Amino acid sequence: MNDYIRPIDFKHGRVDMTHGSGGRAMTQLIEELFLRAFDNQWLRQMNDHARFGVGAGRMVMSTDGHVVAPLFFPGGDIGCLSVHGTINDVAMAGAKPLYLSAAFILEEGFPLADLKRIVESMAQAARSAGVPIVTGDTKVVERGKADGVFITTTAVGVVPDGVDISGERARPGDKILLSGSIGDHGVAVMSKRENLSFETAIESDTAALHELVAAMLRAVPDIHCLRDPTRGGLATALNELARQSGVGMEIREESIPVRGAVVAACEFLGLDPLYVANEGKLVAICAASDADALLAAMRAHPLGADAAIIGEVRSDAHGFVQMHTAFGGSRIVDWLTGEQLPRIC
């Protein structure tokens, strides 16, 4: 018996409570949208889980909830962001990310056209990264109980033998490298939210960094620390690493790449680029003797073309991150206090 099922109206339709009910409408949404977009052998089995073999080595797992507002911003959207963000968390262990899961919390009334656009963006990001989305979940909450869509993704990956990257491995004398300009993501989201337009368009830097990391590891297997400076920006990432390793840091303002448009927008919005989120940048710390080789490897990769050595690790009982200002003075670069930009990722 083949009952006719009216196709989902992805042009004008909206999410309703039945899309999360576990019934036929939910199955239809999964088949017509998620399966079609993410298509792979694991999803095709239609189980509530994905089964896969594990190779030798250590596994890495990371999970990340995404609540960015607005959902679409210059240079990306919550879909590709939710893929990149979690891949990057796994990549920061030096791991090769293998599989992703995705859980959606949808608000009743959310336009299906927007959902489709987001899901297709996720699928595209996962495909380009070579990391399939192998299992997922969909829930719908009543109107007003969420804000459009929230996406939680989890990634698993494998760390090659001999790689030991961890936040507590920074040692005095080590060099601090940054893969490119800071502040782009936060400013792109903020300018969209505040309806600001600048002469030079500022786009989010959202990107999957695992291939850059792989290239870096080929050049320098003994990278001590990696961190993606997302919420709280570069300042927060450096303070986290300093605290984990029980060291201080000294950076030079002049060597930190920031796009002119980002500087101008930050002036306007009263933000400090050091605290603004990035979604496609990383901080690396390695022995001074490895720094030039690591920098060359980063610059040879498109996502590290503007990489720079921005400072050194110092011994400091207080764990301060200090900065020599371009103006000629020095100051502490402290932890972010309060919340500079809520709902940035």
Next chain:
Amino acid sequence: MTIPYLDEFRDGKLARVIAANIAAAVQPGRSYRLMEFCGGHTHAIFRYGVQDLLPPAVELIHGPGCPVCVLPVGRIDNAIELARRPEVILASYADMLRVPASGYMSLLKAKAQGADVRMVYAASDALKLAQDNPPREVVFFAIGFETTTPPTALVIQQAARLGLRNFTVFCNHVLTPPAMHAIMASGDGAVAGFIGPSHVSTVIGTAAYEAFVAQHGKPVVIAGFEPLDVLQAVLMLVRQINDGRAQVENEYSRAVTPAGNAKAQAAMADVFEMRETFEWRGLGLLPASALRIRERYAAFDAERRFGVTPVAVADHKACECGAILRGAKKPQECKVFGTVCTPDNPIGACMVSSEGACAAYYSYGRSTATTSP
């Protein structure tokens, strides 16, 4: 990449030239205690490390020009009380949300407990909130010196034109010159000269400081908010002190005129009148130092509409915000600085705002504060 009209005021090479001139101008055996009145200057001084370029004889004292810092606890208690009324949406600048009130309360905590507190970037955002929420009472928590006062005046005028019935302003606007008088009168910081505010002065003009200079015989140099502005103002103050002069000088001539902004002044005069007295944190009750809404705009005055009653609340016993705001003490001389009182758990308002001296010391200058003997 350079940003025109910005980078030239942050140029490290020029800074070294001015710093060398200051070092050469400073007379041996003489010390120069200079107060930057404004929190915007305090922030710039720390953010760019300006103090590092100055000779030891020049000491910068951080003044009370931080709107969040000078507001007494009682007024914040009032705002929380307003926010807790079920019909009220309280619109506030973000800085105010974390300022500690009585009983470990703050607007942020009141918000978490259900009060409808919204963060706005501008007075006009608050007006829009009122237009968008006709059944609710929108109260704009207006704070600040002469810089933020004209925008408040304009939204009140606009609300009157629109005939809005659900928009009021809880007015806490204060004035700069009376606070400068109070600092001299307190005799605390032994200040030899003032770096005058930039944005405030664009509104009130250089003429507004003439009476102060005549009365107290201390020089005032109005300076822009960029680090080179601050250095240049220090040089001008050192020269005045050396010459035994006390004048109002204008380093920020690219934006400040003798008479100030006539339109802004007219809007302020139309909407506001002088309060007989107003309580300032750290400075106490100061006569003719703050504004209230005139009778003709009474319908837009939250104090009248909701019958706000003044409450006197003592500051936290260990908190030295008062002495710090007068320049009598440095942040690290406060017992709770950096221990109990941090930007994440502020005891006093000076630790909340990025323009507050304690927050600036903590966030940017703690290394020197903690390693010095």
